[in-house]
Amino acid sequence: MSALILVHGGAGTLADDLHDSAVAGAQRAAEAGLARLRAAEASDEPDACVEAAIAAVRVLEDDPSFNxxxxxxxxxxGEFEVDAGIMRSRDLATGAIASVRDLADACVVARAVMDHSRHALLVGEGARRFALAQGVGRFGRNLVWTAKAQDRWERVRAGILDGDNRADTVGAVVRDHRGELCALGSTGGVLLKLPGRVGDTPIIGAGFYAHPELGAAVATGVGEALMQRVACHELLRRVAAGQPAQAAAEALCAEIHGSSGAAVGLLAIDPEGRPAIAHASEHMAWAIAGPERAVHAQLSGSLVV
Structure with missing residues (x-):
């Protein structure tokens, strides 16, 4: 089985001074995921794809270039509320959290929901209490606040900056040496969102999905538009019906953007290990890596297959 990892840093519009750092961040994330994938394969860990996805997304969560x-x-x-969702193909297990205040490693808590609870989605204070009971989660406003976020918040509120379609969400899809798949997304949400707003990222089928016979996918962009189309499941359904993954991803991004004007992006790996990277937005930082493939990272543009 050919292992593979894809990562993204969000579909939308990036400030000029973030272009280089976003590409570098995506590359570091792919390298971290690949290193974890190799280590898990060497020790024959059962959830290599999950371990690699977490390793990659943790790099992106810690990088202030991303949201x-x-x-x-x-x-x-002026507060912070984060969401995340994860799913693995071997047993369709999933875990997600939403509207959790001041959390610096949302993907780790989402995994804990998947591995250590009987639920699929926990929100708000309940998710925070669960994380503390499990001994996971790094909480604190100082861990999520950045001067970039503060500046953007102030400029949008003042009408100096357009807050629409700003690059959001980070994510990864991974296929390990066993052919098992994992999809994982993490987000800080939409700028100036109403408290309690939840987008596609923690919603099964819309922001992430993984299935042994369909493949795995993660989405990025304006959550309301992606949820309307249950974007990740729709993409994989089209692949199962015979459409090549890359063509299906490009077409679905174009359709959603065309009908809504929303910035959107999709990453996927089909059951045979063929990757897809597409977006309909001004920018999207992404990277691809595998044991038999050199790490490649870039800003914007779709994967050429």
């Missing part, structure tokens, strides 16, 4: 955890968007009230 997830450290660098998350501020709500209309």
């Amino acid at each position: 997830s955890a450290h660098g998350a968007c501020m709500t209309a009230e």
Whole structure:
């Protein structure tokens, strides 16, 4: 089985001074995921794809170039609420959290929901209490606040900057040496969102999905538009019906953007290990890596297959 990892740093519009750092961040995330994938394969770990996805997304969550955890968007009230969702193909297990305040590693808590609870989605204070009981989660406003987020919040509120379609969400899809798949997304939400707003990222089928016979996918962009189309499941359904993954991803991004004007992006790996990377937005930082493939990272553009 050919192992593979794809990562993204969000579909939308990036400030000029973030272009280089976003590409570098995506590359570091892919390298971290690949290193974890190799280590898990060497020790024959059963959830190699999950381990690699977490390793990659943790790099992105800690990078202030992106809008997830450290660098998350501020709500209309100037607070931070993060979401994340994860799913693995071998047993369709899933875990997600939403509207959790001041959390710096949302993907780790989402995994804990998947591995250590009987639920699929926990929100708000209940998710925070669960994380503390499990001994996971790094909480604190100082861990998520950045000068970038503060500046953008103030400029949008003042009408100096357009807050629409700003690059959001980070994510990864991974296929390990066993052919098992994992999809994982993490987000700081939409700038100036109402408190309690939840987008596609923690919603099964819309923001993420993984299935042994369909493949795995993660989405990025304006959550309301992606949820309307249950975007990840729709993409994989089209692949199962015979459409090549890359063509299906490009077509679905174009359709959603065309009908809504929303910035959107999709990453996927089909059951045979063929990757797809597409977006309909000004920018999207992404990277691809595998044991038999050199790490490649870039800003914007779709994967050429």
